[in-house]
Amino acid sequence: MTWNDTKLSLSSNACCSSNRMKWIFSMHQALSELMLQHIIKSDRTGAVHLTESAISEGIPCRELLDGVLLPALQTCGTLWEKREISLAQIFMSGKIAEAVFEECQDRQAEVSSLPPRGIIVLGNIEDDYHSLGRRIVISFMQAAGWRVHDLGEDVTAETFVEAALRHGAHVIGVSAMMHSTAMNILKVRELIDRRGLHDQLKLAVGGAVFNWRPELVEQVGADGTSASAAGADAECMRLQMATEKGAP
Numbered sequence: 001m002t003w004n005d006t007k008l009s010l011s012s013n014a015c016c017s018s019n020r021m022k023w024i025f026s027m028h029q030a031l032s033e034l035m036l037q038h039i040i041k042s043d044r045t046g047a048v049h050l051t052e053s054a055i056s057e058g059i060p061c062r063e064l065l066d067g068v069l070l071p072a073l074q075t076c077g078t079l080w081e082k083r084e085i086s087l088a089q090i091f092m093s094g095k096i097a098e099a100v101f102e103e104c105q106d107r108q109a110e111v112s113s114l115p116p117r118g119i120i121v122l123g124n125i126e127d128d129y130h131s132l133g134r135r136i137v138i139s140f141m142q143a144a145g146w147r148v149h150d151l152g153e154d155v156t157a158e159t160f161v162e163a164a165l166r167h168g169a170h171v172i173g174v175s176a177m178m179h180s181t182a183m184n185i186l187k188v189r190e191l192i193d194r195r196g197l198h199d200q201l202k203l204a205v206g207g208a209v210f211n212w213r214p215e216l217v218e219q220v221g222a223d224g225t226s227a228s229a230a231g232a233d234a235e236c237m238r239l240q241m242a243t244e245k246g247a248p
């Protein structure tokens with residue numbers, strides 16, 4: 001099915017449906033299935049075209065990232081676990097997702113004129129190179145008005161803490177996708193505590209591994225988490241308010 005076929009079938013439901021939220025959900029689901037097909041076929045051009053069409057139809061970039069791309073990638077992960085797709089396809093899925101993300105970034109002319117809600121440093125923990133989730137969180141946080149310092153991938157505990165102090169951040173955001181790398185976050189917790197910074201710096205974590213194993217949030221000593229980029233702003237705001245300085 002093409003995007004045009006999908007729109008036709010959904011628009012007939014839209015006019016009859018009293019529940020717009022349900023309709024939006026169906027639209028996301030349909031787009032996500034099409035996106036998944038492009039990803040599985042390693043069709044980068046198709047995925048980017050689909051993104052362009054959806055944006056020109058008025059679907060916000062943030063909805064595309066969180067409601068369309070994210071579920072497609074999660075399904076890819078499940079297919080990989082079941083050995084229904086190869087590592088090469090997973091690798092391509094990452095590349096295609098990056099292209100979709102870039103397309104959304106290019107079109108997202110939302111430069112906020114509001115004063116910053118707060119300052120945060122964000123990075124992938126030591127040994128973790130799953131950058132997509134982090135980059136999506138950054139784009140959501142910037143759109144919400146945060147000043148974000150992106151530390152990139154494979155970031156050590158020392159770098160997180162030093163960068164937070166240097167930039168005056170009250171929240172350190174750490175992304176991890178794997179169980180093994182999530183355990184490295186304990187080093188950030190230990191460093192914050194050893195330096196007596198726990199009232200000044202709060203630790204937010206996220207990444208798929210915390211969604212599958214919520215008990216890990218406590219095990220790595222995090223102060224908070226959010227299962228998606230859409231919830232990161234509220235959670236980081238809550239953490240910032242809990243520091244001794246509160247909101248800036």
Ligand code: B12
Nearest residue numbers: 077094129130131132133173175178179206207208228229
């Ligand atoms: C794409 C992908 C890759 C790409 C990454 C490309 C890139 N540039 O990011 C590539 C191919 C490079 C890759 C490599 C590897 N991968 Co990989 N990968 C995936 C896959 C399919 C999707 C991950 C993803 O991007 N998800 C989409 C993003 C948007 O979601 P997200 O990260 O969860 O982020 C959202 C939220 O969690 C939240 N969030 C994220 N961070 C933060 C931070 C804060 C502070 C907050 C508040 C919120 C928040 O907001 C985000 C947006 O909504 C997953 C499967 C899956 N089911 O997730 C496997 C997966 C994570 N990979 C896995 C593995 C094993 C590997 C490799 C070891 C494979 C190998 N043999 O080489 C390497 C390791 C690389 C490394 N050292 O980091 C395993 C991990 C197993 C485990 N339980 O530990 C998984 C689960 C696949 C599997 N089922 O086995 N991978």
